[in-house]
Amino acid sequence: MASSTRPHDAHPYLRAASAGIRHHARSLAPSGGDRPGPEHRPHLDALHAHLTALLHLLDRLADHTRPPHPAAGRHLATAHTRLWQATSEVHAAFHLLPGTPQTDAQTSGCHPERLPEGPPVLTICQRHLAAGHVVRRKTTPTDLRPHTTACVR
Structure with missing residues (x-):
């Protein structure tokens, strides 16, 4: 008996991750002009985790697509590079958000051993x-340098 997998059923984990991202976006909806503070750091950490997971996925897709379809593989590789740039900006934003007063001085730079959350298996x-x-x-x-995009379609 042949299984008939519908296209939207082929990647349930990717759909679940997308739902998680939508949940984070809804939870950050503006509520009376709140300014970003220490409570936003976990959201940026979660977003960074999603972006790095997408980096790995795009990397694998580009590697598998490139041999039979070089042009498509190049576009996926370009998407990978642009996603890395976004990931870097999220990482930088994480460090620019204020922390608790006693940890601000310790967490302003990229020092995983000194993050207020402690050194879990993988810090941001x-x-x-x-x-x-x-x-x-x-x-x-x-x-990796910044670029401008023009659609060729």
């Missing part, structure tokens, strides 16, 4: 450094 900085090693092995510094 450790995750970012690990992802950066993968990106730099496959990407040139020229590819």
Whole structure:
């Protein structure tokens, strides 16, 4: 008996991750002009985790697509690079948000061992450094510079 998998059923984990992102977006809805503070750091950490997971997925998709379809593989590799740039900006924003007064001085730089949450298995900085090693092995510094996009369709 052949299984008939519908396209939207093929990737249930990706759909679940997308639902999680939508949940975070709804929970951050503006409520009377709140300014970002220490309570936003966990949201940025979760977003960074999603972005690095997407980096790994795009990397694998590009590797599998490139041999049979080089042009499509190049576009996926470009998307991977742009996603890395977004991931870097989220990491930078995490460090620019205020922490609790006693930990602000300790967490302003990228020092995973001194984060107020303690050093769990992967802190945002450790995750970012690990992802950066993968990106730099496959990407040139020229590819990582800011760009402008023009649709060719």
